[in-house]
Amino acid sequence: MINFNQLKRIMSDILEVSLDNINEDSSPDNIEQWDSLSHIKLVMAIEAEFEVKLSPEDMTDMLSVKLIKIILEQKIS
Amino acid sequence: MLEFLKNKSINTPADYAKIFKEIKLIKHQFTPINIAILSSYTSEILKPYISVELAKKNYFSDIYFAPFNQFEQEILNDNSDLYLQKPNIVIIHNMIEDMYPNLASNFTKYDDEELDLITNQVIDRFRVILKSLRSNSKASIIVINFSMINIDMLDSVYSPTKQRQDQYIHNINQELLLLCNKINGCYSIDYMNIVLNIGLQNWIDRKLYFMARIPFAVKGQIEFSKMIAKTIGTIKNQACKCLVLDLDNTLWGGVIGEDGMSGIQLSEYYPGNVFKNFQRSILNLRNQGVMLAIASKNNFNDAIEVIQKHPDCIIKESDFAAIQINWVDKALNIEKIAKKLNIGLDSIVFFDDNPEERLWVSRKLPQVKVINVPKDPMLYSQSLASCNYFNFLTVTNEDKNRTKMIQESQNREELRDNSKDLNSFLASLNMIVSISFANNKTLERVSQLINKTNQFNLTTKRYSVVEVADLIESGSIVLYLSVEDCFGNHGISGVSIIKQRNENEWVIDTFLLSCRIIGKRIESVFLAEIINIVKNKNAVKLYGQYIESKKNHLTANFYKEHHFVLSDKNNNIWEYNMQKIPEKIHYIKTEVKS
Numbered sequence: 001m002i003n004f005n006q007l008k009r010i011m012s013d014i015l016e017v018s019l020d021n022i023n024e025d026s027s028p029d030n031i032e033q034w035d036s037l038s039h040i041k042l043v044m045a046i047e048a049e050f051e052v053k054l055s056p057e058d059m060t061d062m063l064s065v066k067l068i069k070i071i072l073e074q075k076i077s
Numbered sequence: 078m079l080e081f082l083k084n085k086s087i088n089t090p091a092d093y094a095k096i097f098k099e100i101k102l103i104k105h106q107f108t109p110i111n112i113a114i115l116s117s118y119t120s121e122i123l124k125p126y127i128s129v130e131l132a133k134k135n136y137f138s139d140i141y142f143a144p145f146n147q148f149e150q151e152i153l154n155d156n157s158d159l160y161l162q163k164p165n166i167v168i169i170h171n172m173i174e175d176m177y178p179n180l181a182s183n184f185t186k187y188d189d190e191e192l193d194l195i196t197n198q199v200i201d202r203f204r205v206i207l208k209s210l211r212s213n214s215k216a217s218i219i220v221i222n223f224s225m226i227n228i229d230m231l232d233s234v235y236s237p238t239k240q241r242q243d244q245y246i247h248n249i250n251q252e253l254l255l256l257c258n259k260i261n262g263c264y265s266i267d268y269m270n271i272v273l274n275i276g277l278q279n280w281i282d283r284k285l286y287f288m289a290r291i292p293f294a295v296k297g298q299i300e301f302s303k304m305i306a307k308t309i310g311t312i313k314n315q316a317c318k319c320l321v322l323d324l325d326n327t328l329w330g331g332v333i334g335e336d337g338m339s340g341i342q343l344s345e346y347y348p349g350n351v352f353k354n355f356q357r358s359i360l361n362l363r364n365q366g367v368m369l370a371i372a373s374k375n376n377f378n379d380a381i382e383v384i385q386k387h388p389d390c391i392i393k394e395s396d397f398a399a400i401q402i403n404w405v406d407k408a409l410n411i412e413k414i415a416k417k418l419n420i421g422l423d424s425i426v427f428f429d430d431n432p433e434e435r436l437w438v439s440r441k442l443p444q445v446k447v448i449n450v451p452k453d454p455m456l457y458s459q460s461l462a463s464c465n466y467f468n469f470l471t472v473t474n475e476d477k478n479r480t481k482m483i484q485e486s487q488n489r490e491e492l493r494d495n496s497k498d499l500n501s502f503l504a505s506l507n508m509i510v511s512i513s514f515a516n517n518k519t520l521e522r523v524s525q526l527i528n529k530t531n532q533f534n535l536t537t538k539r540y541s542v543v544e545v546a547d548l549i550e551s552g553s554i555v556l557y558l559s560v561e562d563c564f565g566n567h568g569i570s571g572v573s574i575i576k577q578r579n580e581n582e583w584v585i586d587t588f589l590l591s592c593r594i595i596g597k598r599i600e601s602v603f604l605a606e607i608i609n610i611v612k613n614k615n616a617v618k619l620y621g622q623y624i625e626s627k628k629n630h631l632t633a634n635f636y637k638e639h640h641f642v643l644s645d646k647n648n649n650i651w652e653y654n655m656q657k658i659p660e661k662i663h664y665i666k667t668e669v670k671s
Binding site for chain 2: 009010013014016037040041043044045047048049054055056059
């Protein structure tokens with residue numbers, strides 16, 4: 001299991017939105033700051049924090065917090 | 078540094094993002110600084126790293142990122158957003174592969190002359206933008222040099238190409254540095270060195286590169302940002318002028334008062350070599366203009382004796398601008414040193430292995446910069462090198478030899494500026510041309526020149542190493558020429574092959590010069606010596622041929638200008654009357670080596 005709070009904190013820091021505004025359904029559609037550049041920043045931050053390597057496919061699939069969680073859990077297990 | 082930034086471990090992108098957020102909330106506590114970054118890639122990703130690294134130096138940075146790959150438009154238009162932002166610092170970071178994509182993808186197709194042309198074009202682009210930037214803005218300019226081209230399609234290419242490419246990047250960086258040195262307030266960052274320190278293999282993250290054209294992985298982004306912050310810090314700070322040193326366990330290992338002259342560690346061997354090496358680092362600082370001083374608690378006579386008499390103490394008494402060896406409080410001694418040298422306490426750096434002394438001095442004299450000296454003496458030099466207190470922006474990371482070469486070529490250009498008359502300029506170069514017969518040791522380079530020279534090449538015939546060897550074997554004369562002038566040695570830079578047609582007739586089959594040395598009448602000297610050499614072989618007739626190529630128009634009239642007469646119009650063959658004595662060029666010394 002990944003630490004969901006840790007993921008939320010990273011998202012909040014990188015996207016510069018408050019922690020309360022991040023939930024499983026958060027996505028580029030409902031968080032204005034989550035643009036393509038932030039997406040890359042997120043990927044770099046998540047890779048370093050969870051010590052995983054994300055593939056280009058993972059990057060394109062990471063379309064919401066929920067999906068990021070699923071992808072990370074697959075990697076870590 | 079603000080208290081909350083101290084002792085904090087900031088390593089990952091998330092760490093930086095978090096601290097960046099915190100800094101923004103208290104930005105009024107920092108000195109504001111406006112930065113503009115112009116780059117050929119999406120450099121926005123560097124924002125948290127640069128901001129946090131600058132915050133550690135008490136700056137809050139407002140960073141403007143120009144749209145990527147628009148550096149020329151932004152700089153040349155004096156109404157651009159770049160100038161509206163009124164930057165204190167402008168950073169220019171272009172990847173060579175963005176400026177000339179073919180250099181990365183199709184390097185092998187260029188010959189050396191074409192590469193020289195590309196270098197000129199790149200440098201010209203930089204010259205135009207730097208001059209324009211300089212006249213439109215008072216900002217300090219930081220130019221980032223080029224790194225090895227880092228896409229791994231090159232791995233499959235055989236290694237001489239890679240070497241040639243690396244060499245090329247070195248050359249173009251050297252030209253870039255020369256240019257930067259000519260622009261006021263323009264500094265260069267040795268990006269290539271950062272890349273090499275981390276390693277090319279770790280530098281790139283292929284996903285980032287191919288999906289977002291980001292040329293470096295996270296680690297590189299952070300290291301690069303640190304380098305930028307460090308450079309900005311040095312530009313903005315008044316550099317420190319004086320390094321105050323302790324003696325025992327600093328300049329040597331052990332305590333002189335207890336261990337005596339023969340007991341202290343200072344020699345060519347471990348552990349004494351660690352301290353000797355540190356002394357060398359200190360002397361390097363001195364050579365770069367930093368004053369040295371001693372503040373040591375010791376019996377004066379014991380300590381000074383080491384400096385005066387110890388055979389391995391390479392720092393001499395005369396290297397120190399001030400010496401305080403006594404049992405008085407070090408803070409008082411440092412104040413005395415400052416007074417004697419007439420400098421402010423804030424331009425003094427203190428280096429002492431003893432943490433208590435360091436604490437004492439930093440408490441009593443908070444303006445003095447106290448280096449956090451590592452316990453391990455092997456790390457002393459490094460801690461000094463990375464302390465950021467001394468300004469070495471004008472002295473680059475280039476090795477000494479390179480600095481010398483740069484000076485040489487600068488001198489050469491200055492001379493050209495000053496000499497109105499070409500002949501007097503050429504005379505002032507004190508050229509010495511040596512002409513030698515090719516042998517096994519030089520065949521490689523000779524054949525290389527034969528195969529790559531296009532412009533000053535009368536016949537453009539190509540011969541491999543083996544073919545040249547065969548020519549020598551069969552009695553042809555193969556000559557090469559090297560040139561030295563008052564600035565340095567150009568190495569082997571001309572080749573000629575003269576074939577014997579019969580008993581007393583010779584033909585110049587090949588005659589070429591590297592483009593670096595043309596326009597100095599060296600070609601005339603070379604031809605004159607060829608005439609002398611065949612004359613000594615009892616030649617009655619000497620022929621020369623011109624075979625036109627796309628690139629050798631420069632030499633179309635070469636034989637005519639040197640008093641050859643057209644003898645075969647169809648084949649463009651010229652004949653020299655061996656009775657004539659070739660013109661002598663007085664300002665070029667010539668020697669023929671057998």
